[in-house]
Amino acid sequence: MKTSKISKEIPRKVEPQIKINRKKTPKEITNRIQEIEYVDPATGESDSLDITFSNADKSFILGKTSPKKGDKISARLYLFNWQYLEEKIDLYLGSFTLDDVSISGRPLIAKYSALSIPSKTSFKNTPRSKTWKSTTLKAVGRSIAKRYGLEFVYDSGAVIKIKSIKQSSQNDCEFLYALAKKYGQGMKVYCGKIIIYSKAKYEAKKSLVTYKETDLISWSFNDSIYKTYTGAKMKYTNAKSNKTYTASVGGGSRILHINEKADSKADARLQAIAKLNEENETATTMEIEVKPNPKLIATGTLTITDMGQVNGKYFINKITHTINRNGYTMKLEIRKIQKRIKK
Structure with a gap:
């Protein structure tokens, strides 16, 4: 009360x-x-x-x-x-x-x-080799979660079709993380669940809190144009014809060049968009220490105000909670949410 x-x-x-x-x-x-x-x-x-x-x-x-x-x-x-x-x-x-x-x-x-992994250590330790055919990211995630008795949550509106992909001597944890990342999705293992989510969807959520400079115990800020791009070109080889094609997304002068495998031009464009937006995510970052707030969680968002060029909405990449005889501290790694390139 x-x-x-x-x-x-x-x-x-x-x-x-x-x-x-x-x-x-x-x-x-x-x-x-x-x-x-x-x-x-x-x-x-x-x-x-x-x-x-x-x-x-x-x-x-x-x-x-x-x-x-x-x-x-x-x-x-x-x-x-x-x-x-x-x-x-x-x-x-x-x-x-x-x-x-x-x-x-x-x-x-x-x-x-x-x-926060299952007690069956094979999830993270046992290499597996398998070719997944005519499936989706959601179906692969559900299948792996079922193997370890984990609940599976697919919190993405995207139906990501996969014609064929090889899991080559990779443990299931590593493989699924990489597959989600390849298509611009985040993945979290928490409390007996595997959660695959849309980064764009989570970035659009309401801020959990708003901070001014005086609310921060300590902070650092970095804003860089290095490794940020306005477009991408992906070269891919068609497995059947063995011919090499190029798929382009975005535009402008700062072009990210990618060489990956893809099932089709549509698949190549999807991968290129994911890689392009991933690179741009790190353009503006902060590390802050704040008074512990139980509302704050990784995958959430917050807003910085009254700090000039630092102002904006940020995605929470990581939170480190430390409790010892000196008290309770909370340190956050956050990134400013950038406008996503969609096509």
């Missing part, structure tokens, strides 16, 4: 809750957490969670039931007095598979690193 706005005398408080194999970690153990780092990327990599314990109980770190690779970890943060007195916010970070364990002594320190 909301009461009065929080005063400066009432400190905000963060309490982590960790579950290992669905079993809640006792408070006397969570009190020994030295640091939690949670990284929330928009695409291209899995969410990650690092938890460091200092001077924790030996039986927890070295005992028979101590956390081991492959264990399931879930984490959440309870935020108290965040905006209002007696307010409690439940910020769920996600479910993860323990990927790496590092222990040292003395003092006894243990660091557990986990990724």
Whole structure:
């Protein structure tokens, strides 16, 4: 229940809750957490969670039931007095598979690193070779998700047809990321789900928050014309005729040249548009540190105002949450949303 706005005398408080194999970690153990780092990327990599314990109980770190690779970890943060007195916010970070364990002594320190990938390690570790024929990006994603018992979400209006594509000694995670990227889509693995989404659709969403310069704890800004383009030309070879063709998109003087495989001219144009817009995404970028805001998520957008040429709407590429004895910090990597070239 909301009461009065929080005063400066009432400190905000963060309490982590960790579950290992669905079993809640006792408070006397969570009190020994030295640091939690949670990284929330928009695409291209899995969410990650690092938890460091200092001077924790030996039986927890070295005992028979101590956390081991492959264990399931879930984490959440309870935020108290965040905006209002007696307010409690439940910020769920996600479910993860323990990927790496590092222990040292003395003092006894243990660091557990986990990724938001299925417990079946073959998703990221086992190379596969297969030729996918007469399919779609959505169908490929659904098939791979089903193999690992994951929910599949296709949040894109585009029906991306694929006549034929080879998965050559690639693990399923790597292959699907690359395939989504090839056609201008983002992909995120989170909470037992594979989500493929339209970058353009997510860029069009309403800003989660608006910041002025005085709202930022620290910031850096970069605006570059290097590796930005007004058009693209893609050379591709037709598999049946073995002839080479060229597909062009956009125009102007700064042309991106691409050599890739394509099923047809339409397929080549689709790939060229995706690659062109991907290159242009990095034209204007920022790194900012802000007061932790549970509304902010990677794939969301925010607005910068009252900062001159920095002003604009930005896409959130990555958020790094760090919780330690010095407090809770949130650092964001963001990019200014550019006008997309569509044809």
